[in-house]
Amino acid sequence: MDFKPAKKLGFGLMRLPLNEGATDAADVDVEQVSKMVDIFLEKGFTYFDTAWMYNAFHSEDVVKEALTSRHPRESYTLATKLHAGFINSKEDRDKVFNTQLEKTGAGYFDYYLIHGIEESMIDKYEELDCFNWLLDKKEKGLVRHAGFSYHDTPELLDEILTRHPEMEFVQLQINYLDWESEWIQSRGCYEVACKHGKPVIVMEPVKGGTLANLPDEAAKLFKEHDSAMSLPSWAVRFAASLDNVMVVLSGMSSIAQMEDNTSYMQDFVPLTKDETDMCFKAGEIINNQIAIPCTGCSYCTEGCPMKIAIPRYFSLYNENMRENMAQKGWTINFTNYGNLVAAGAGRASDCIACGQCESVCPQHLPIIENLKLVAGHFEG
Ligand code: SF4
Numbered sequence: 001m002d003f004k005p006a007k008k009l010g011f012g013l014m015r016l017p018l019n020e021g022a023t024d025a026a027d028v029d030v031e032q033v034s035k036m037v038d039i040f041l042e043k044g045f046t047y048f049d050t051a052w053m054y055n056a057f058h059s060e061d062v063v064k065e066a067l068t069s070r071h072p073r074e075s076y077t078l079a080t081k082l083h084a085g086f087i088n089s090k091e092d093r094d095k096v097f098n099t100q101l102e103k104t105g106a107g108y109f110d111y112y113l114i115h116g117i118e119e120s121m122i123d124k125y126e127e128l129d130c131f132n133w134l135l136d137k138k139e140k141g142l143v144r145h146a147g148f149s150y151h152d153t154p155e156l157l158d159e160i161l162t163r164h165p166e167m168e169f170v171q172l173q174i175n176y177l178d179w180e181s182e183w184i185q186s187r188g189c190y191e192v193a194c195k196h197g198k199p200v201i202v203m204e205p206v207k208g209g210t211l212a213n214l215p216d217e218a219a220k221l222f223k224e225h226d227s228a229m230s231l232p233s234w235a236v237r238f239a240a241s242l243d244n245v246m247v248v249l250s251g252m253s254s255i256a257q258m259e260d261n262t263s264y265m266q267d268f269v270p271l272t273k274d275e276t277d278m279c280f281k282a283g284e285i286i287n288n289q290i291a292i293p294c295t296g297c298s299y300c301t302e303g304c305p306m307k308i309a310i311p312r313y314f315s316l317y318n319e320n321m322r323e324n325m326a327q328k329g330w331t332i333n334f335t336n337y338g339n340l341v342a343a344g345a346g347r348a349s350d351c352i353a354c355g356q357c358e359s360v361c362p363q364h365l366p367i368i369e370n371l372k373l374v375a376g377h378f379e380g
């Protein structure tokens with residue numbers, strides 16, 4: 001059975017817009033999300049992607065408010081996930097799943113994923129028999145299609161797909177910046193999925209916004225080629241142009257982003273070979289300038305005992321590195337850093353090196369070392 005949606009753009013519900021002045025990711029602007037959902041469906045797109053902990057555990061509630069209670073069930077498909085961080089027993093799997101059914105009001109899930117598999121988690125997923133548990137949900141009609149999202153090496157992916165041929169699809173981090181990266185290995189993982197005949201769902205095509213906000217030299221390449229196309233459109237279309245990619249998820253945060261993404265993905269035209277090469281060229285330029293390749297996913301913050309605003313600090317630091325501090329001496333980011341601390345976040349220098357954050361970071365970043373850079377820069 002072909003379970004691929006007709007259109008390749010998926011609405012990722014992990015960076016939802018917040019109400020004005022909100023500092024809590026759970027304080028979602030539901031009215032704006034509802035408008036975004038309507039635009040998405042009106043233009044013929046169908047695939048929505050949420051997860052247990054997105055938007056501070058509130059994304060699945062927003063699904064009910066903005067989507068399932070407002071649109072017929074057959075007009076959309078919904079994906080959600082089971083994450084190892086929230087299960088410690090076989091009973092916990094059902095507790096999470098039943099709560100997800102209740103929160104979303106979806107009745108069943110079109111796609112269900114074992115979330116963020118990597119070496120540190122695979123044993124737990126196997127010990128708690130999550131793969132068979134997921135097949136049982138399929139047999140009961142509560143899940144239509146089973147797969148997993150993945151953040152590790154091509155070799156481990158090959159092992160898992162060999163052991164679990166029953167998995168129907170995989171979700172991978174693919175973007176033109178990470179295509180050959182030593183840590184993410186987008187190309188290698190993509191090729192393994194192809195070898196096993198598994199359709200791919202792409203996450204982080206814009207790398208948490210990094211590929212929407214490019215250094216001048218990289219932006220110039222794209223703008224000179226086609227000034228009408230937005231910078232993030234190159235990243236989304238790069239991923240969508242790969243054969244075997246069934247959906248590209250974009251974590252849209254505004255109506256403007258929704259309008260832009262849907263405009264070029266409605267009648268999608270794959271990139272040419274020259275355009276793909278241009279993306280790789282831009283990737284080289286960016287890789288030479290990016291200081292800390294954090295995607296802002298926030299997986300690391302929940303368990304930090306010192307309440308350090310890790311992705312916010314990395315973002316401020318990256319901005320300052322790009323602002324060419326040697327020339328400027330001071331930027332507004334010093335004030336922004338102070339404001340975060342004043343609002344209750346721990347300082348970068350408060351890090352006690354417990355390692356919790358590094359154990360959950362899907363980008364495998366040396367967070368503790370990077371926080372030392374941040375502390376030296378903003379507090380020194
Ligand atoms: S290592 Fe530092 S930043 Fe990471 S969780 Fe521990 S205290 Fe927080």
Ligand code: SF4
Binds near residue numbers: 298310361
């Ligand atoms: S440091 Fe890692 S876990 Fe934390 S926000 Fe960045 S990419 Fe995500």
